[in-house]
Amino acid sequence: MERLYLMVRIAGELVAIDANDVGSVVEIDAVTPVPRVAPHIAGLFALRSRVLTVIDSRAALGLGRTKGPAMPEAVVILIDGHSYALLVEAVEDVASGDMLAPCVATLEPGWARVALGRLSTERGDVLLIDPALLIQGPEELAAA
Template identity: 80%
Template sequence: MERLYLMVRIAGELVAIDANEVGSVVEIDAVTPVPRVAPHIAGLFALRSRVLTVIDSCAALGLRATGVQTTPEAVVVQIDGHSYALLVEAVEDVESAGAPMPCVATLERGWARVAVGRLATERGDILLIDPARLVLGPDEQAAA
């Protein structure tokens, strides 16, 4: 059975997020920094009278932080009743694909933590990621 997936770029890689987990795609214009938070949390962002925690996806993978100025697009997700904006380099498209298959490639540590499978698409195999694992960040995931 075909499902819809949002294709985004994170750290230069094309990855997929299940469209059922996506609330919206927004442009981030101003992020308010928050002191003493984990390094993968870029700050807070107001969207239609809601406050969202902004997650630097690259930093959450244990890679270099991208910074909000270079990454104005974000994918809004709800996890355990909280709203998060996941910074992405680009939102590419929405595509349909079948059920995810197991990953057969060896992934870098950060990608391995967030991967839930791979999708066979017209573009080739695309890594399917779990936004909830991305929100946890590298330190919390290692402890879980």
């Protein structure tokens, strides 16, 4: 059965997030830094009277902090009653897909940790990621 997936770019890669996990897509104008947080947490953002923890998706993969100005687009995810905004380079499309299969390619450790499998879409094969695992941060933090 086909499902809907949000197609986003993170660290230059096109990846998919299950649309059922997505609350909304927003533009972020300002992130308030928070001292002494994990390196993959960019700060806090107010959205419609809610405070969201902003996750630097690139840093969460262990690929270094996002360079340059803050990314303006974020995917809002609700996990265990907490709202998170995952910074992404671009929100590209919503696509249907099916035939979730294991990844046959060797992935870098950050990607391997968040990967659920390979998704076949009309845009070709795309890596399906688990946003909850991305929110946990790099492997060394997730293991702690």
